[in-house]
Amino acid sequence: MSTTRQTCCEECGITFFYEQRGSRPERRFCSRRCATTRMGKNNKSSVLKRFNAGYTIEPNGCWLWQRHKARRGYGRLWDGEDVAAHRIAFKLFVGPIPDGMLICHRCDTPGCVNPEHLFVGTTADNVADMDRKGRRATGESHPSVRLTTEKVHQIRQSSELGVILAAKLGVHKSAIYAVRQGRSWKWLPR
Helix, strand or coil: CCEEEEEEECCCCCEEEEEECCCCCCCCCCCCCHHHHCCCCCCCCHHHHHHHEEEEEEEEEEEEEEECCCCCCCCCEEEECCCEEEHHHHHHCCCCCCCCCCCEECCCCCCCCCCEEEEECCHHHHHHHHCCCCCCCCCCCCCCCCCCHHHHHHHHHHHHHHHHHHHHCCCCCHHHHHHHHCCCCCCCCC
16 A cells, blocks of 8 residues: 655755655655755765776777766766766766866777876867778768769859759758858868
8 A cells, every 4th residue: 555755855855756655664755866965875886896897998098987877888886876977987087077178088089088188178178089090081081962063063063043053963952052152061172
């Protein structure tokens, strides 16, 4: 038999309702996050212990994350919230991350959590690093490309209306205008 109870969370102070079943003890926290915060599971030594159990060391020096990974291969770890494992590595071994900053990889391996392979940077720093290493997919190497180098040259040389040319090439008219105005495919010489 269960009864609805009302109580106050010991961590955040919010009033919440829960179902009291059988002889289970009263709930003290409104969420797992409040419980783990209060019970000390998010202290540095606990996070460090879970972090150290989550990677293997590769011959190239990368510490590859073996536990939960996000869609693009970046490791994830619970620290009161779901956090990128490489960000936790940086906080544990290097220091705090300034607000609004990214943690970038020198090794270009998303699953790497080796603090020696990580650096603080802005989005612009990350993009510049990617360009310097030739990792940005541009032109025909981009996975969602609709135009080819040949079609871009055709667009630039054509005097047809953008709408007509777009229909012929199977793209939206905005793609035609972006090429003509130099907003896309600007890396390709005219």
